Amino acid sequence: MTMPALATRGLDKRFGSLVVAKDIELTLPPGERYALIGPNGAGKTTLINLITGMLKPDKGRIFLGENEITALEPDARVKCGLVRTFQINTLFPHLSALEAVTLAVCERQGYAGSWWRELPAYGDAVEEAYAILVSLRLAGSCYRPTRELAYGQQRLLEIALALATKPKVLLLDEPAAGVPQGESAELFSVISDLSRDIAVLFIEHDMNVVFRFAHRIIVMVGGRILVEGTPQDIAAHHRVRDVYLGGGRHG
Amino acid sequence: MTSSALTEPQRYLEAQIRWRPVEIAFWLATLLPFVLAPNYLVLASQIAITALFALSLDLILGYAGIVSLGHAAYFGFGSYTAGLIAKWGWGEPVTGLLMAAAAAGVLGYVSSFIIARFRHLALIMITLGFGLLLAEAANSASWLTGGADGLQGVRMWKLFDVFAFDLYGTTAYSYSLAVLFLAFLVARRLIGSPFGLALRGIRENAVRMPAIGAPARAHIRIAAVMAGLAGALLAQTTETVSLETLSFARSADVLVILILGGAGRLYGGLVGAIIYMVARDQFSGINPQYWYFWIGTLLILVVLFLPNGVLGGMARLMRFARSRA
Numbered sequence: 001m002t003m004p005a006l007a008t009r010g011l012d013k014r015f016g017s018l019v020v021a022k023d024i025e026l027t028l029p030p031g032e033r034y035a036l037i038g039p040n041g042a043g044k045t046t047l048i049n050l051i052t053g054m055l056k057p058d059k060g061r062i063f064l065g066e067n068e069i070t071a072l073e074p075d076a077r078v079k080c081g082l083v084r085t086f087q088i089n090t091l092f093p094h095l096s097a098l099e100a101v102t103l104a105v106c107e108r109q110g111y112a113g114s115w116w117r118e119l120p121a122y123g124d125a126v127e128e129a130y131a132i133l134v135s136l137r138l139a140g141s142c143y144r145p146t147r148e149l150a151y152g153q154q155r156l157l158e159i160a161l162a163l164a165t166k167p168k169v170l171l172l173d174e175p176a177a178g179v180p181q182g183e184s185a186e187l188f189s190v191i192s193d194l195s196r197d198i199a200v201l202f203i204e205h206d207m208n209v210v211f212r213f214a215h216r217i218i219v220m221v222g223g224r225i226l227v228e229g230t231p232q233d234i235a236a237h238h239r240v241r242d243v244y245l246g247g248g249r250h251g
Numbered sequence: 252m253t254s255s256a257l258t259e260p261q262r263y264l265e266a267q268i269r270w271r272p273v274e275i276a277f278w279l280a281t282l283l284p285f286v287l288a289p290n291y292l293v294l295a296s297q298i299a300i301t302a303l304f305a306l307s308l309d310l311i312l313g314y315a316g317i318v319s320l321g322h323a324a325y326f327g328f329g330s331y332t333a334g335l336i337a338k339w340g341w342g343e344p345v346t347g348l349l350m351a352a353a354a355a356g357v358l359g360y361v362s363s364f365i366i367a368r369f370r371h372l373a374l375i376m377i378t379l380g381f382g383l384l385l386a387e388a389a390n391s392a393s394w395l396t397g398g399a400d401g402l403q404g405v406r407m408w409k410l411f412d413v414f415a416f417d418l419y420g421t422t423a424y425s426y427s428l429a430v431l432f433l434a435f436l437v438a439r440r441l442i443g444s445p446f447g448l449a450l451r452g453i454r455e456n457a458v459r460m461p462a463i464g465a466p467a468r469a470h471i472r473i474a475a476v477m478a479g480l481a482g483a484l485l486a487q488t489t490e491t492v493s494l495e496t497l498s499f500a501r502s503a504d505v506l507v508i509l510i511l512g513g514a515g516r517l518y519g520g521l522v523g524a525i526i527y528m529v530a531r532d533q534f535s536g537i538n539p540q541y542w543y544f545w546i547g548t549l550l551i552l553v554v555l556f557l558p559n560g561v562l563g564g565m566a567r568l569m570r571f572a573r574s575r576a
Contacts, residue, residue, distance in 0.1 A: 052462070054461075054462075073466070075461040075464050075465055076466075078462065078463060079464050083463075083464075086459075090456060090458055090459045091455075092452055092455035092456050095448075095451060095452070096263075098264070099264075099448060100452075102445075102448065103449060103452050103463070104463040104464070106449070107449070107464045108464055111445040112445045112449040113445075114444060115440070115445070115473075116440065117444060118268055118444055119264045119268070119444065119448060120257060120261045120262075120264045123257075123258070123261060125445075126261050127258060127260070129260070130258070142260070143263050161462075161463055162462075164463065
């Protein structure tokens with residue numbers, strides 16, 4: 001068996017008496033696309049926060065490849081190749097798209113602390129940032145300030161920033177949140193075109209998109225993993241139908 | 252580097268940092284006081300020093316978004332260091348200046364470990380408390396600092412062994428202006444560098460920074476060096492150091508100056524310092540007792556009508572004019 005790209009062992013987290021994660025065992029093989037689904041409040045974003053270190057788990061361990069990263073700070077986890085995007089745009093409003101992605105590239109290459117040479121001198125970083133923007137079809141607007149970009153473009157820039165860190169594991173928190181349904185398929189085609197060196201775990205509510213793009217689906221309810229399986233397994237699973245697909249969630 | 256060898260994205264980034272004609276005009280205009288207002292060179296020197304102080308605050312406030320109410324700590328520390336070095340027998344200005352700046356840098360280095368851990372209100376309180384602590388320490392150590400009487404007996408040697416610090420301020424202004432310009436060049440270069448981009452990233456979105464792999468950095472150090480430079484200049488050109496250099500009022504003034512001129516713009520502190528110092532000079536002439544009333548009025552008007560400072564307002568005006576043309 002190959003080493004999983006990402007694995008969690010017995011993650012627990014509670015806020016007071018509210019259990020937001022209980023005994024989370026998750027294994028993401030290299031290059032796979034997994035979907036994380038579940039009703040609102042199931043703990044999906046909390047799980048991403050735990051994995052990326054933005055929340056500290058009460059118990060449990062997290063592994064990236066063969067390295068344990070449980071004790072690392074969020075920025076150190078990014079350096080190891082674990083990166084996330086945000087459900088609500090978390091961008092740099094007054095930086096242009098090119099500047100923002102160049103910033104992320106500079107951080108990865110260790111240039112971001114150097115202050116004597118000006119940005120154009122770092123041609124390789126700028127070129128790499130531009131190439132990422134081209135691959136996400138953002139080249140045409142990359143000189144405009146982020147806040148002036150169309151909403152869909154800002155969602156793509158979320159992903160561009162993550163890609164600039166050269167991740168091995170990419171966690172996408174509702175990448176198509178707020179994007180009209182017709183465009184969300186286009187956004188996901190960009191995601192499915194990503195390099196197969198990157199393992200992707202994405203949260204998504206649109207079941208059409210999930211069943212189309214995910215190799216496997218993990219269903220969370222009430223801070224626990226209810227079931228994990230192929231799209232066919234999940235579609236046939238009676239408890240998933242009960243708690244999730246059947247009802248409970250409207251809109 | 253020739254721009255033809257650059258790719259399009261690089262050319263765009265290069266255009267961001269290119270010298271604009273208005274900048275060259277601004278720096279040429281700083282020479283005007285020698286010709287037009289030779290009686291005001293002392294004031295001009297004070298303006299240059301205040302501008303340098305405001306520039307240093309701009310680096311952490313305007314670019315990194317760190318609100319500090321104790322920035323005078325570095326200014327005063329540099330000031331006392333420069334004053335003491337001269338008092339103890341080494342009156343050479345340039346080396347004294349560098350030593351004072353280094354001392355302020357060390358203070359910045361030490362304090363950065365605390366400051367980098369806080370944000371928002373807690374940060375304001377920490378910097379305020381830090382500033383008050385240092386001011387009170389200087390007050391009680393009167394054997395060293397002269398306490399409330401100020402540091403006396405500071406004697407500067409001639410600058411480069413040629414130019415004496417005279418009463419008219421010719422040397423003082425030339426010296427302060429030169430240091431300001433050099434520090435500005437450093438700041439300008441820094442803002443255009445990857446480090447400067449990272450500073451802006453912190454200001455724009457501190458939450459996102461760790462998510463792209465940026466560690467929490469202690470950004471205050473270089474600003475501390477610059478504030479120390481400004482303080483040292485004041486000590487050297489006035490040949491005295493008072494407790495006021497460490498005071499809360501000085502921290503607050505420089506904040507006002509930066510907001511007046513426009514934070515987050517390299518020239519914001521410079522323009523703010525000119526407006527504030529000239530206004531203070533004029534208002535205190537017209538109305539010696541109540542001149543703070545007019546400063547207050549000016550501040551309220553600027554914040555109400557020019558939320559991004561005078562420079563922000565001018566930029567908006569330019570955009571408006573261009574869109575009409």
